[in-house]
Amino acid sequence: MAVSDFMDLSRPPARPGLLQRLRTLRNRLVADAGFQRRVARFPLTRGFARKQSEALFRATTGFVQSQILFACVEINLFAMLADGALSTEDIAARASLPLRSAQRLLPAARALGLVRNSGHGMWMLADTGAVIHGNEGIRAMIRHHAMLYRDLADPVALLRDPQRQTETADYWAYAGERMGRDVSGADAETYSALMRSSQDLVATEVLDAYPLERHEAVLDIGGGEGAFLAAAGKRHPALSLSLFDLPPVAERARLIMKGAGFDGRFTAHGGNFFTDDIPGDADCITLVRVLCDHDDAAASALLRNIRRSLSPSATLLIAEPMDGPKPGESAAAAYFAFYFLAMQSGACRSPQEITALLAGAGFGSIKRVRTRNPLFASVITAKAVNEL
Numbered sequence: 001m002a003v004s005d006f007m008d009l010s011r012p013p014a015r016p017g018l019l020q021r022l023r024t025l026r027n028r029l030v031a032d033a034g035f036q037r038r039v040a041r042f043p044l045t046r047g048f049a050r051k052q053s054e055a056l057f058r059a060t061t062g063f064v065q066s067q068i069l070f071a072c073v074e075i076n077l078f079a080m081l082a083d084g085a086l087s088t089e090d091i092a093a094r095a096s097l098p099l100r101s102a103q104r105l106l107p108a109a110r111a112l113g114l115v116r117n118s119g120h121g122m123w124m125l126a127d128t129g130a131v132i133h134g135n136e137g138i139r140a141m142i143r144h145h146a147m148l149y150r151d152l153a154d155p156v157a158l159l160r161d162p163q164r165q166t167e168t169a170d171y172w173a174y175a176g177e178r179m180g181r182d183v184s185g186a187d188a189e190t191y192s193a194l195m196r197s198s199q200d201l202v203a204t205e206v207l208d209a210y211p212l213e214r215h216e217a218v219l220d221i222g223g224g225e226g227a228f229l230a231a232a233g234k235r236h237p238a239l240s241l242s243l244f245d246l247p248p249v250a251e252r253a254r255l256i257m258k259g260a261g262f263d264g265r266f267t268a269h270g271g272n273f274f275t276d277d278i279p280g281d282a283d284c285i286t287l288v289r290v291l292c293d294h295d296d297a298a299a300s301a302l303l304r305n306i307r308r309s310l311s312p313s314a315t316l317l318i319a320e321p322m323d324g325p326k327p328g329e330s331a332a333a334a335y336f337a338f339y340f341l342a343m344q345s346g347a348c349r350s351p352q353e354i355t356a357l358l359a360g361a362g363f364g365s366i367k368r369v370r371t372r373n374p375l376f377a378s379v380i381t382a383k384a385v386n387e388l
């Protein structure tokens with residue numbers, strides 16, 4: 001007879017187990033101020049205590065750090081310093097700030113590793129500032145977060161009432177129950193420009209991890225304005241490129257890709273990926289930052305629709321941030337849990353959860369492909385199994 005015949009394994013045991021009791025005792029000890037003082041003084045635990053308190057400080061003050069970064073982007077500080085050093089007075093004048101405000105902002109930006117002193121009261125870009133200056137997508141994302149933070153100003157209210165009106169849900173006009181219906185050209189323009197400008201780092205990560213040279217034709221579903229395909233097309237000149245997205249987005253992709261010189265080898269298909277037929281002639285289908293936008297039922301419907309048109313030898317590639325135990329993965333998952341809360345749709349899933357969705361939609365040969373930086377994307381590939 002199985003153990004489960006005797007016990008209801010879905011319920012926690014009535015009495016806490018030994019491990020739980022030990023952890024509770026440990027937590028009482030850690031909460032004690034005297035114990036904390038001893039750990040902070042003792043040479044072997046001092047470093048650990050400092051790291052713990054720094055992590056707590058970062059979590060407590062994260063909003064202020066984001067606002068310092070946002071202010072630097074808004075006043076164009078990184079562009080100002082791109083060609084060399086400036087004094088505090090110069091920066092204050094160019095940014096239309098009182099001198100006292102520049103004197104407050106610049107040391108704060110230095111503490112975040114955005115700028116550095118170059119002597120004689122002059123300021124230059126530090127490495128992170130230089131990276132932000134070089135990437136319009138990062139700046140666009142930093143600006144975009146002002147909207148998210150308005151929605152998250154009262155996180156408990158949003159957690160209690162996840163359907164309350166949010167700007168983030170309005171912004172992603174295709175998501176949630178709307179399932180891609182009635183997305184206007186204006187809606188599409190707003191989110192597509194943000195997606196295009198932030199695609200660079202993602203495409204580099206994905207194409208390094210899974211070079212597309214082994215394929216002849218790639219179809220990017222929910223491919224936005226074609227930024228991922230443009231990056232793939234530049235790396236692999238023989239690859240034929242096609243994209244499927246909502247009609248106003250597909251139209252934008254057509255114009256942009258034509259302007260970028262991909263005219264002869266690029267096709268854009270407009271339609272709804274939940275309900276319309278997906279062209280089946282590509283040997284690689286990509287879903288880049290798409291599946292995570294949708295709740296499980298919608299994600300399954302999308303995978304089933306792709307499965308219906310997929311040729312048996314074709315590969316499906318899913319690239320998006322995924323949940324996992326590594327620091328980059330769990331940080332991405334914590335962030336996206338709240339992003340998707342404000343968006344009222346979507347989930348940052350673990351590879352196991354994506355595997356379950358894929359298997360349920362008729363996919364097999366499911367493999368994880370390692371990427372360098374899981375903050376940008378993790379990758380899973382799959383193939384259609386013979387029988388649905």
Ligand SMILES: C[S@@+](CC[C@H](N)C(=O)[O-])C[C@H]1O[C@@H](n2cnc3c(N)ncnc32)[C@H](O)[C@@H]1O
Nearest residue numbers: 174179180195222223224245246272273288289
């Ligand atoms: C988060 S964006 C990702 C865009 C692009 N793959 C990237 O990574 O930059 C999701 C894309 O899916 C498209 N999309 C959403 N719902 C759709 C639907 N029902 N049918 C077709 N495309 C859809 C959106 O228009 C958008 O371009």
